[in-house]
Amino acid sequence: MWPEIDKVEKENRHEIILSGKEISSRITKDGLDHKLFTLNFLNYLNIHETELSEIPDAISNLCNLQTLVLHSNKLEEINVNVSKLNKLKILDLSRNFLKCIPESFSNLPLVTLNLNSNQLNCFPVFTNAVKLTVLDLSNNNLKHFPICSKEMVNLTELKLQGNEIEEIAHNINILPALKLLDISNNKLKTLPGELADCLKLKDLNLKSNPILDRRLMKLIDQCRTKQVLDYVKQHCPKVVTIENAGNTKKKTKTKQNHDVEEESSIDYKYNINVKAATDEFKVLIMDSVKSVREHFVACIVDNVSFTEDTFKKFIQLQNRLHDTVCEKRNLATIATHDFNKLPPGNLTYKTALPSELMIKPLNRATVMTGADLFSKLQTEANNLRKEKKRNTYSGIHKFLYLIERKPEYPCLVNSKAEVISFPPITNSDISKIEVTTTKIFLEVTSSASIHICKTVLSTILKDMVLLFEKDIEVQQVKTVDQSEQLKVVYPSKTDLIFEKDVPIKVNRK
Template sequence: MDTTTAWTEVSQIWKENRHELVLSGAKVSQRIAENGLDKNIFHLQGLNYLNISHTSLETIPQDLSRLENLTTLVLHSNMISNIPEEIKALSKLKVIDCSRNRLKDIPQELSNFPQLMTVNLGSNLLKHLPCQRMNIKLAALDLSNNQFEVFPDVCYAELVHLAEIRVNGNRIKEIPGAIKVLPSLKLLDLADNCITDVPGDLADCVKLKDLNLKGNQLHDKRLHKLVDQCRTKQILDYVRQHGVKSESSAGQSGKSKKDKKGRKNSESEHLINDIEAVTHQLTVFRVSDDSRVVKILENVKSVRPHIVCCIVRNLNFTEENFKKFIQLQTKLHEGICEKRNAATLATHDLDLIVPGDLTYTAKPPKELKIKPLNRSKTYSAAALFQQLQTEADNLRREKKRNVYSGIHRYLYLIEGKPSFPCLLDASDQVISLPPITNSEITKMSTNTKNMLVEVTSSTSQQICRNVMDQFLKDLLPIGIATPQSNEQTLQQYHKLEIEQVKGVDIEGNMKLVYPSRTDLVFDDKVITVVRE
């Protein structure tokens, strides 16, 4: 290894004999664009974790094969067009994440990785995946948002650990009957494909608890309604009775099961009529003339263009449910927000915001001023970034590891950008600097009665809506509104009052509103949405 030419991050790994290397963000991207990836990386044969993300990297060097001890390879959010066949040398791989690239093909070599547990190839241009029969430890497969027309070749009884399959956002036309042989399948996301019929074999997936078929053109209108409004169990009960099974499954049900099947069929006939028998409730109030709006300026569209907001009123926090409220936001950032890569959620005490309209814009880091959450003084965004970077480096040295923690993990999302997105109140105070922090001046507390919620994204408007939907859904069981009582069931349930917020351009023309009629459509039978 040539320590005189090696990048600083690579030299540190070499000198300290560490096993994890993370290269991410604008500065790394610029170095790759100018001189290519540092080849000294491939002398670090002790590496077991390599993360190169959010860069201009277009090709994976063949020298990758020298890193034979890698167990985790993360290459998401780059510009990679192909994976070299030399990857076959990495026989210890357990995790591969090449999502959000430009992949068109996957080498056949990816069909034989005996230790491989997680494969994420979402958001690429893929039409085919090599047979996964030999990858006997495979547990999670994500092929979402690609161009598959045929279900991936994974329906084998040998795949005893395969629990999650995400193929939403493709062009898949059929669900193979052989899917029933997967003994551990718990989650199957087939949303937004071209599926018209659901085979009865799907109901034989005995552990399937989370099934998403939304956004398909199902011929069976009754099933279509169940998919939009019911839980997985009710959907599978219906499919079991009405879905067509493959020939290998036909005739296996004897007369002894006739009565049981008859009962289930009767249950499914009544299911549509029972959909409204729900507990938790979201009441949506329309935009009025005096409602707040968010002005979305042109200059933010090149930085972080997507935003949705809404207002939640009449909250009733306690110390206990406030902790759950904070934990929920952390959970969503780690999950559906993909560690803030896909979107960022922010909440504000509405009554602490200056009355008037909000403005979503972008400002140069030196001009943007904010009093960050849990800090006592006001910083420019540039100074705040530097402060957080220094804190992160000190913490990393103290703990002797190569990864950041807490809010410091997200600094690379704005690093090197000429302007930062921000949300301003009517007096031009910055109340939010996504995806990093909110302002202390609108901080939520147990005294908060009314809340403004914002979700922003650099990816898409739909992701913002999906995150907001999930947040409002998960808020209900926490019990932050005054509980109600169901006299028939003697159960306690919760209601939330949601007020629409619309986004407008600089001239006042409406560009979006949340929640719209197409938002807050749940497959959960314990929630109903009332639109006033």
């Protein structure tokens, strides 16, 4: 048995990462250790940067897998038995040599599917992918736009850059949640008018396409999504019959009247008052985090007033969201800080070597390196598991696998270069919130997408209002890249859009 697999089995761990030259040479010589596929308690399997060229049929034995990462290998085809993993939520097959994927993948409960940098020339109809949020098909050989399915009601990010697509599907407007569409560097000459009917589309990248309309091409190169969509709405034809056009117009008018009537009848009990971001405070995102935990979104909640009871419930709220919307921190991680404990100046989100990252972890008395903290937490986890005679880890110990073997760790530092956050593991004790906290800096990080970060933040803000049963004030926070170019501002005008039965009104100044 491979020692890595032996260790996981003995400790009854739920995750395993296999990578590097030694692993690669073993795979080349004898293939994967068959013992791996007896570990049916695994929920996270990561095999990357190896000579792996095929997945054994026994993959279906790993019935509890929620995350399967197989990027940067030598896969030319993917075993159809992967579609039997009926708990799989995240599948990363990027940077392989795949030419197609099975239609049965549509039946998986996937939230994120990454097929970036393969050799795909087609993509199947995903008629059952109701939970799919992020689909990355960039840098392949696709000639046709992936068929839009009305069942894909949660698809918010569709990445198609670097293909050979000649036209966008005319039924793209049946994707009601689509917020990001990147179809740059393809072969588009015209755009369908239906593109303007994607009402939530806020991030559209059409650059490096041979668009025939020169004025449209100029808008694409120089303007933002709204201006481009306004032009598409006015000048690009739709594929719709005259009869259907009349019905559509009538239905739209009816819907608008219904929405106005419905909105006027809502009894708002609480308010979220949004204040604009200031230039005195922002978060700088370093390029190095792209390889570890790329996405970062934040905001400031002001005029907070805790009681002992609401403070306890707020901590419980974070834990609940980590288990639910954050998918046990696989999708995202929440961190909270007492803003008044931060020194004046900007924050920086970057990476550091495990031996150089210095942090005073939450509720601990001493400063230690990231490597020492990881080792200490791992020892504590094993001792606690044996003491309690458990088969699994508890608390933050169960998230250690998310950074295991990472060459660098992500961290958020203040203007004094002190680490205040080490996602997805812990915060620093120097900025921890307490019952006396009146101003909270909220951050969410993710390796999946910006949209997921925003969804988590919107959820926690909504739940905070309902928990406190009072209005709250939220100040926007800007994040910028190393060139000082704006990356994200949250909450923007397209954020904090709640269902009609949520009694919260958002006021923007």
